[in-house]
Amino acid sequence: MSERRLHGFAENAGFSRRVFVASTVAAALLAAAGCSSPQEAAQGTGGDGAPVKVGLVYSQSGALASYGKQYIDGFKAGLAQATNGTNKVNGRAIELLEADDAGDPAKAVSAAKDFIGKGVKILAGSASSGVALQVAPVAAQDKVLFISGPAATDGVTGVNRYTFRSGRQSYQDVLAAKSFIGDAKDKKVVVFAQDSAFGKANEAAVTAVIGGAGAKVSAILVPASATDFTPFASQVNAAKPDLLFVAWAGTTATAMWGALDQQGVLGSTTVVTGLDQKASYPVFGAAGEKISFLSHYFDGATSNDAAKAASAKITGGLDLFSPDGFNAAQMVVRAIAEGGDDVEKMVGALEGWSFDGVKGKMTIRKEDHAMIQPMFQVKLVGSGAAAKPQLVKELAPEEVTPPAVAMK
Known part of the structure; x- marks a missing residue:
């Protein structure tokens, strides 16, 4: 298992030493969680017609650039799928702002703050665990939604109520x-x-x-x-x-x-x-x-509708972190559809939500925002x-x- 690859259990941040509390029974969680398709979520309420800015901070260069490419390709495929190709939710265009963190937490934090200063209320990305752990407190401080990407560290789960993840974790x-x-x-x-x-x-x-x-x-x-x-x-x-x-x-x-x-x-x-x-x-x-x-995932691991849709839109097919980007886009659409510009409503809309991702059934655990998923x-x-x-x-x-x- 490569250190460079985030499939490593403790990449950058080290294995989480946090104290675990009793686990929610997974079967009950999956049965009770609300479930809808991204297309249904896109028909939610709210919004005044103004574009919604989404800040994507991920690795476009550096050691994790290949993972960043997989993530952004997956994100754009997921956004097209969730909005039926319109890139709009409730008539509002989704405007993507992209920044390269190069795997550097300081660069990521600077880019995140810059986006927040421009009115961005949704941040997504981070292939590096070190990056995710530094951006998460910024999201909590400024009360914006942060959807971490492939970053594997367990420390992202439960770090604060404004932080979610679109991939799996080391555990x-x-x-x-x-x-x-x-x-x-x-x-x-x-x-x-x-x-x-x-x-x-x-x-x-x-x-x-x-x-x-x-x-x-x-x-x-x-x-x-x-x-x-x-x-x-x-x-x-x-x-x-x-x-x-x-x-x-x-x-x-x-x-x-x-x-x-x-x-x-x-x-x-x-x-x-x-x-x-x-x-x-x-x-x-x-x-x-x-x-x-x-x-975590390989091209051909699944053949559901989401996987087929993603594969059709990504040149060269799917790779390790394609599902993380696809999931993130579906989560963004859900948050906007149900929350409009209200971040607190966005958080509530994502907690406990189940949806069909490239890997299969995904469920965001309400208690700590862990992404429950197949392996x-x-x-x-x-x-x-x-x-x-x-x-x-x-x-x-x-x-x-x-x-x-x-x-x-």
């Missing part, structure tokens, strides 16, 4: 990893990662979630300077884990996977890592077919440029529902 990733071993009680889980902040954050995440479910978690942390991974692969074999969770960053990934394969690790235990964007598939080489992948088990078929993901199992929202947190 859902870890629960997806846990699904590969079923009941975790007394299972041996080893985290294989680099000896860095990123690696240690992943160790902490797995310890908290899977270890908290009764597994015995240990870690093999490899120096970032290592080029020979055979000794570390031997340590894995000696540990005889029921699950090996791999979190890796950088250019040594192919060599690392090759060593695990050559030493028989991939054939002796369940090896799980996260599936990144399309461009990353070749990095696994011949080892790819022996790895179990947890997935996926995936395998890669083929290697190199021919590697393609194939769905193994869709994990129902209730299987990967994070515990609720107290709203700050």
Whole structure:
């Protein structure tokens, strides 16, 4: 699992250490939540005919630019779908203002404040967790709606009543990893990662979630300077884990996977890592077919109406964070349709709302604004440029529902 990619459990901000409170029963939540289509939401009331400005602050450059491209393409496809191609809600045009945060929280905060000064009451975007955690307090201070994007940190959930998310969070990733071993009680889980902040954050995440479910978690942390991974692969074999969770960053990934394969690790235990964007598939080489992948999304994971609509509008098809942008646009349309220019009404309109997204049924939990959603088990078929993901199992929202947190 790449550090650069936000599928990592603690990208930028580190794994959330917040105290979790009792979780709302997912099935009851899904049954009770209001549900409507984006098109129905666009027929809401309110508005004086003036355009509605929406500020999109996301990565157009920098390390996360590819994720930002996926997000904005998804957003524009979702906006077209939710407004029947008009980009209007209740007769009011939606005016998009875009700014590049380059993955820099300071730039993001500056852009957000600039947009707010121009009368923007809805902000969206952020691929970086560090960015999301800095923009969220600005939204609360100025009482504007903020819909965070692919940023994975658990810290965004429940951070304040004005902040929502359109993607998944780290806890859902870890629960997806846990699904590969079923009941975790007394299972041996080893985290294989680099000896860095990123690696240690992943160790902490797995310890908290899977270890908290009764597994015995240990870690093999490899120096970032290592080029020979055979000794570390031997340590894995000696540990005889029921699950090996791999979190890796950088250019040594192919060599690392090759060593695990050559030493028989991939054939002796369940090896799980996260599936990144399309461009990353070749990095696994011949080892790819022996790895179990947890997935937020991949092109072809679903074939519902939203996925078909998004795919038809995005050149090159969908990718990892296309659903996050698509969801955000649907949420923006819902907020405007039901709230007009009243941010408090926008918040109320989104809390508890269920809608059909690219991934399937999405529900915004009222208590803390977590996005309850499916996740996926995936395998890669083929290697190199021919590697393609194939769905193994869709994990129902209730299987990967994070515990609720107290709203700050």
